[in-house]
Amino acid sequence: MVRVFTAVFLALLTVSAFAGDKLDVKLTDAVNQAYRTLLDLNNPVSERKKAVAYLKDAYVKENDVTVIDAINDLLLYSYDQSKYKEEDNKSYQSDMIALELVNILQISGQPSSFPALLNIVVKRNHAQATINAAWNAIKAIKWKDK
Amino acid sequence: MKKLFLSILFMSALGIALVSCGGTAVKPGDGGQTNSAAVVKTNAVVQPQNTVKDKFDDTAYKNVIAVLKAALNAEKSNPTALTKLDSGKALALVAKFLKENIKEPKYGFTPEDIETYKGAALKKFKDVVSDPTAGKETKEKANVEMTKLNNL
Numbered sequence: 001m002v003r004v005f006t007a008v009f010l011a012l013l014t015v016s017a018f019a020g021d022k023l024d025v026k027l028t029d030a031v032n033q034a035y036r037t038l039l040d041l042n043n044p045v046s047e048r049k050k051a052v053a054y055l056k057d058a059y060v061k062e063n064d065v066t067v068i069d070a071i072n073d074l075l076l077y078s079y080d081q082s083k084y085k086e087e088d089n090k091s092y093q094s095d096m097i098a099l100e101l102v103n104i105l106q107i108s109g110q111p112s113s114f115p116a117l118l119n120i121v122v123k124r125n126h127a128q129a130t131i132n133a134a135w136n137a138i139k140a141i142k143w144k145d146k
Numbered sequence: 147m148k149k150l151f152l153s154i155l156f157m158s159a160l161g162i163a164l165v166s167c168g169g170t171a172v173k174p175g176d177g178g179q180t181n182s183a184a185v186v187k188t189n190a191v192v193q194p195q196n197t198v199k200d201k202f203d204d205t206a207y208k209n210v211i212a213v214l215k216a217a218l219n220a221e222k223s224n225p226t227a228l229t230k231l232d233s234g235k236a237l238a239l240v241a242k243f244l245k246e247n248i249k250e251p252k253y254g255f256t257p258e259d260i261e262t263y264k265g266a267a268l269k270k271f272k273d274v275v276s277d278p279t280a281g282k283e284t285k286e287k288a289n290v291e292m293t294k295l296n297n298l
Contacts, residue, residue, distance in 0.1 A: 112254035
């Protein structure tokens with residue numbers, strides 16, 4: 001019995017240790033709404049473009065840094081289309097949304113975007129224009145000490 | 147006869163004296179005193195150490211990005227075991243870079259990010275090892291890189 005409790009305790013300890021490494025990001029309501037619109041690739045492109053424009057304004061004009069966390073998440077998961085094909089209009093249009101998101105990351109130069117941008121250039125599940133934009137954004141990262 | 151015997155004796159004595167005068171040369175570096183006759187004077191010039199880092203070990207950001215871009219583009223245009231090996235090494239360098247910077251909270255890197263690139267590098271090395279067209283030397287290099295990756 002003691003062994004079982006010890007095993008459960010250790011398992012919980014391990015899980016809590018890993019949970020502590022995750023960033024606890026809270027998006028502002030408006031950013032969250034734009035994030036939700038972009039999350040679903042079945043949403044109309046026009047709506048998603050408006051959401052991207054909103055995110056850009058929120059970052060550039062209002063300096064809302066949660067925008068960057070939202071974009072990183074979108075690029076790492078929703079817009080990483082493993083079955084991307086340039087001939088498929090739907091996935092291509094979504095990738096053009098990804099391109100606009102990458103351009104916002106380039107403006108920001110945030111180091112926290114490095115994994116999301118790397119994912120684009122390494123996996124190459126994107127149009128060449130998006131991959132090129134990701135390389136440019138990677139070069140534009142403003143490291144504190146590099 | 148007696149004279150001949152005496153001259154042989156004299157020559158032998160002379161020979162022994164000459165041999166005993168010449169000490170054994172002490173080889174430099176064995177901890178003993180160096181026989182002055184064995185010291186060879188050289189115009190020793192201290193050669194500067196080669197401090198240029200291997201590009202696959204240099205975690206300076208500009209280098210990491212340049213190496214990664216070159217390796218991925220080379221593999222894309224010419225997918226051989228060698229270019230795949232270089233891609234694997236470049237991905238391992240990315241993992242190393244992330245590991246060096248994980249302690250900076252502003253960057254927000256996670257252990258999962260490191261594992262992602264370690265896994266990607268490992269996949270490339272495994273591809274090289276299982277590639278029937280890859281040369282023996284290339285496969286050996288891939289195995290060495292896999293060991294290095296495990297120690298990262």
